[in-house]
Amino acid sequence: MGWSESLGQVMQSSPVLAYGAAYLGGVIAAVSPCILASIPVIIGFVGGYAEGNNRRAFFYSLTFVAGMAVVMSVLGAVAAVMGTVFGHVGIYWYLLVAVILIVMGLQMAGVINLKLGGNAQRFLPQRAGLMGALILGMLFGPALSPCASPVLVVILTLAAIQGEVAYGSTLLFAYALGKGTLILVIGTFTGFVESYFLSKSAKVGTILRQISGGLIFAAGCYIFYQGISNW
Numbered sequence: 001m002g003w004s005e006s007l008g009q010v011m012q013s014s015p016v017l018a019y020g021a022a023y024l025g026g027v028i029a030a031v032s033p034c035i036l037a038s039i040p041v042i043i044g045f046v047g048g049y050a051e052g053n054n055r056r057a058f059f060y061s062l063t064f065v066a067g068m069a070v071v072m073s074v075l076g077a078v079a080a081v082m083g084t085v086f087g088h089v090g091i092y093w094y095l096l097v098a099v100i101l102i103v104m105g106l107q108m109a110g111v112i113n114l115k116l117g118g119n120a121q122r123f124l125p126q127r128a129g130l131m132g133a134l135i136l137g138m139l140f141g142p143a144l145s146p147c148a149s150p151v152l153v154v155i156l157t158l159a160a161i162q163g164e165v166a167y168g169s170t171l172l173f174a175y176a177l178g179k180g181t182l183i184l185v186i187g188t189f190t191g192f193v194e195s196y197f198l199s200k201s202a203k204v205g206t207i208l209r210q211i212s213g214g215l216i217f218a219a220g221c222y223i224f225y226q227g228i229s230n231w
Contacts, residue, residue, distance in 0.1 A: 019174045022155055026178020029152065038140050040215040041101065042187045045133060047212035048108045050191050051205070052198035057191020060133045064187065065180030067137020072176035075141075077169040094227025097139050101220030109213025141176070 042064055050057040106112045155171045197204045 018158075018171060022171045022174040023178035025152070025155075026175040027181055028178075029175075030179045030182040038183060038219070039186055040219040041136065041140070042183050043190050044105065044108070044212040044214075044216035044219070045136060046187045046190045047194055048209050048216075049129070049132070050194060052191070052195040054188070054191045054195055057194070058184075058188045059130060061184045061187025061191075063130045063133040064137040064140075065177065065184050067134040067139075068141045068180055069137075069173045069176035071138050071141025072172040073169040075172060077165045091227045093142055094223055098220045098224035098227060100139065101216050101223060103220075105213045105215070105217025105220055107213070108216060109210045111213070137180075 042061055045064070046057045046060050050060055103112070152175060155168070155175055158168070158171070194208055197208065
């Protein structure tokens with residue numbers, strides 16, 4: 001019996017232990033190549049906007065994970081209400097995420113300089129802060145949902161069969177937190193590394209920002225490729 005079957009049996013037999021099993025399943029799923037595609041995004045976002053502030057790096061990473069968890073909770077609730085298990089998201093969602101990441105990466109790297117007038121200026125990533133991290137996390141929630149580990153399939157199936165909205169959504173929330181643990185650790189570590197290099201030279205800040213923009217741009221290109229491949 002594989003680990004996924006074992007965790008699935010735990011979730012079906014014990015509602016209390018199901019949350020721990022869902023979290024553990026998310027942690028295991030985080031090492032899949034598809035999930036790892038989100039790592040350059042959080043490294044780039046933290047590296048570009050935390051400005052060597054360790055506390056800010058932690059909260060940016062945490063907010064990104066929270067955004068993912070919120071969207072996964074909604075998917076769990078909808079599965080419970082509709083009695084269905086969701087599959088792949090549409091190509092247009094991939095393209096939307098890809099365009100946002102590509103533009104953000106180019107802006108951060110200094111290749112382009114978008115200047116939006118009026119109130120629109122405050123929606124640029126550098127002005128968004130925690131809100132920007134939350135939006136990115138929420139965008140990546142559906143984009144990463146096709147990376148369906150067996151545990152995710154079990155959770156959505158349980159939610160669909162039992163029809164309990166609160167149970168399904170909270171299980172998905174625990175799963176998303178597990179999946180985001182690696183992202184949180186790497187994002188926080190990025191803040192420490194950036195803080196160290198910035199203490200050595202002020203010029204390093206510009207270089208780090210350009211590298212961060214390149215990482216986000218590369219992640220956008222990868223998401224675009226995934227969308228086209230699944231068309």
